[in-house]
Amino acid sequence: MDPAERTRLVTRHVAEVVTEEELETLVGGESPSAYIGYAPTGEMHIGHFTTIRKLADFLRADVEVTVLVADLHAHLDDEKSPFDLLDARSQYYEETIRAMVEAAGADPDRIEFVRGTEFELSEDYSVELLRMAAETTISRAQRAASEVVRQTENPKLGGLLYPLMQSLDVKTLGADIAYGGIDQRGIYMLSREILEDHGGDPPVCLFAPLLSGLTGGKMSASDEQSKVNLNDSPAEVEEKIDGAYCPAGEVEDNGVLEYLRYLVFPILDERGEQFVAERPDEYGGNVTFETYEDLETAFTSGELHPADLKPAAAAYVSDVIDPIRQRLDAQPELLREAYPEKYG
RNA sequence: CCGCCCUUAGCUCAGACUGGUAGAGCAGCCGACUGUAGAUCGGCUUGUCCCCCGUUCAAAUCGGGGAGGGCGGACCA
Numbered sequence: 519m520d521p522a523e524r525t526r527l528v529t530r531h532v533a534e535v536v537t538e539e540e541l542e543t544l545v546g547g548e549s550p551s552a553y554i555g556y557a558p559t560g561e562m563h564i565g566h567f568t569t570i571r572k573l574a575d576f577l578r579a580d581v582e583v584t585v586l587v588a589d590l591h592a593h594l595d596d597e598k599s600p601f602d603l604l605d606a607r608s609q610y611y612e613e614t615i616r617a618m619v620e621a622a623g624a625d626p627d628r629i630e631f632v633r634g635t636e637f638e639l640s641e642d643y644s645v646e647l648l649r650m651a652a653e654t655t656i657s658r659a660q661r662a663a664s665e666v667v668r669q670t671e672n673p674k675l676g677g678l679l680y681p682l683m684q685s686l687d688v689k690t691l692g693a694d695i696a697y698g699g700i701d702q703r704g705i706y707m708l709s710r711e712i713l714e715d716h717g718g719d720p721p722v723c724l725f726a727p728l729l730s731g732l733t734g735g736k737m738s739a740s741d742e743q744s745k746v747n748l749n750d751s752p753a754e755v756e757e758k759i760d761g762a763y764c765p766a767g768e769v770e771d772n773g774v775l776e777y778l779r780y781l782v783f784p785i786l787d788e789r790g791e792q793f794v795a796e797r798p799d800e801y802g803g804n805v806t807f808e809t810y811e812d813l814e815t816a817f818t819s820g821e822l823h824p825a826d827l828k829p830a831a832a833a834y835v836s837d838v839i840d841p842i843r844q845r846l847d848a849q850p851e852l853l854r855e856a857y858p859e860k861y862g
Numbered sequence: 863c864c865g866c867c868c869u870u871a872g873c874u875c876a877g878a879c880u881g882g883u884a885g886a887g888c889a890g891c892c893g894a895c896u897g898u899a900g901a902u903c904g905g906c907u908u909g910u911c912c913c914c915c916g917u918u919c920a921a922a923u924c925g926g927g928g929a930g931g932g933c934g935g936a937c938c939a
Contacts, residue, residue, distance in 0.1 A: 672932075734900065740872090764899050774899090801897080825898040 519580060521546045527579040528724070531780060532572070533700040536710075536723040544694055544722055545579070552576050552724070553693035555586035555684065558607035559598040560739045561857065562614045564746040564839065567622075568780045569699055569726045570615060574624035576697075583629045584691050587611050590634040591683065594676035596668040606855040608633055613852055614748060617845040621838070623788050637690055638683060646716055650682045654712065662708035665701040685709035689718030696721035699728050727780060730773040734763035737773075746777075749846040749853070752836040759832040764824040769814060774824070774831050782834045783810040795822065795830035 524545040535541055544550045554569065576583045587608045592599035599607050616626035637643060659678040667677040684705050688696050696706045703725055710720035731737035731744035738744045746755055764774045778793070786793060793807040801823065807813040816822040846853060854861040 732899090760898070762899060766898080798897095823897065828898055 524579040524581075527575045528572075528581065530575065531568075531727070531784065532724055533727040534703070534723075534725045536706075536725075540722045541695075541724075545581075549580065549582055550694045551582040551584065551692060552695035552697050553584040553586060553688065553691050554697045555588045555591070555687060556611055556615070557588045557591040557595060557598070558604065558611040558856075559592045559595070561853075562611065562618075562748050563737075564748065564777065564781065564835070565699075565729050565737055566615075567618050567748070567839070567842075568729060569697075570618040571622045571781070571784060572697065572724075572726060573619055573629065574622040577624045577628050581695070584693060585612075585615060585629055585631050586634065586687060586691065587615075587631060588634045588684075588687070590638055591680060594680050594683070595666075596670060596674060596677065598668065603856065603858075604635075606852075607857075610852040610856040613849065614842065614846065617842040618748070621841045622785070632691065634683075634687070638687070643686060643690060646686055647679070647682055650686065650712060650716060651679065653715070654682060658708065662704045665704055681705040681708050682712075685713055686716070686718075688721050689713055689716065693721060694719075695724055697724045698726070700725040701728060727776075729776045729780065730771050732758055732762035732773040734771060734773075744773075746835060746839070748839050748842045750836075750839070750843070752833075755836040755839070756829070756832040759828050759835065762828070764828065766824050767818055767820050769818060774828060775814065775817065777835055778813065778831055779810045782831070782838055783813075785838055786834075793830070793834065795826050797826045801826060 521542065525542060528541065528545060529535055554573070556566070573583050573585070589599075589604040589608045592607065593601050593604060612631050615631075616629075619626040619629060656678060659681055660673075662681040663677055667680050681704075685708060688706075688709050696702075696709065698706070703723070706721060706723045710723070713720055729737055729745075731741065732746070733741060733744045736744075743758055743761060746758055750758070759774060759777075762774050764772055769775055783793065787809075793813060795805050795807075797804055802821075805816070805822065805826075807816070813822065817824075817827065850861070
């Protein structure tokens with residue numbers, strides 16, 4: 519595959535590349551590798567799906583992909599996951615990620631899955647981590663992790679170890695590209711700074727955009743209405759999107775449009791399908807959009823009203839997550855064991 | 863090891879001194895207005911008052927014990 523096409527696949531729909539030059543050098547060479555880590559904490563949602571879609575692009579561009587299920591990190595971050603649930607949640611995460619990769623049109627068996635506990639407790643890793651801890655100031659670690667680690671009145675030491683371990687993961691997994699949501703930026707900038715002193719290379723960083731919350735502002739893990747979960751029923755998806763903040767003509771902070779832009783259209787594009795919004799005759803009848811840009815233009819101009827957009831968006835989003843929902847519904851024990859207080 | 867402080871609604875807290883049916887703001891939910899949502903009005907809901915024992919007719923409130931959290935002191939061979 520020619521390097522230009524490779525670069526296009528790797529960088530489409532991303533929020534930032536650090537740096538473009540380094541990436542081009544990388545994809546110009548043999549079998550580059552990328553990794554993304556997920557800490558198995560709360561239930562997986564549609565925001566995860568936007569990052570997963572890129573994994574399919576990596577595979578198409580012949581970039582090797584490793585997914586780290588960062589079980590220790592899930593506990594280290596203010597004990598978001600209780601220690602005894604790490605294994606169950608890791609299983610749920612891995613299975614759900616596989617389903618998403620497949621839904622994005624790629625083969626999950628081409629991805630290497632690794633758990634944190636498989637290598638983060640080795641002697642070499644531990645020694646290197648302690649050396650990093652000796653060299654890194656508290657404020658530097660705090661700053662790196664502030665967008666990722668839960669911020670509380672009484673921060674734990676674990677939240678400071680977190681970015682150091684994540685940096686060491688990049689080296690240990692041998693990843694050329696560190697990929698994640700743009701919230702991970704602080705941590706990987708730290709990685710680029712300190713890894714050279716610890717026998718590693720600074721990773722090329724690729725950041726996915728974060729989706730806005732449906733209730734306006736940021737998506738919140740604790741606000742169920744602000745996000746679509748991957749196992750939400752079609753009725754739940756419809757209800758959440760119907761209740762979404764969606765001012766006519768505005769693109770800013772508009773979660774509904776972002777869902778379409780980063781999730782629905784890329785997948786429709788892959789399938790060669792169009793977006794059809796049903797609309798009563800009095801408002802102009804049904805409309806069809808070939809690209810997200812066309813839809814956004816119609817929305818911005820006021821030609822497409824939110825009340826017509828929402829039901830269509832809900833149907834497409836529901837359709838896109840359907841294969842994942844089915845896999846989860848077929849294996850109820852995954853969620854039951856991972857979140858016993860909710861599904862037990 | 864010692865001392866001091868904190869724990870009340872989903873969140874931030876008032877109420878405790880002086881015992882008498884547990885409150886506010888925010889959030890949430892429901893209506894009105896918008897061809898969606900938001901904003902704005904109008905209305906409504908929410909509780910092991912950290913746990914146990916005791917005093918009392920009556921304990922969030924007083925006494926004792928315990929748990930969790932915070933702060934400080936001491937020790938620094």
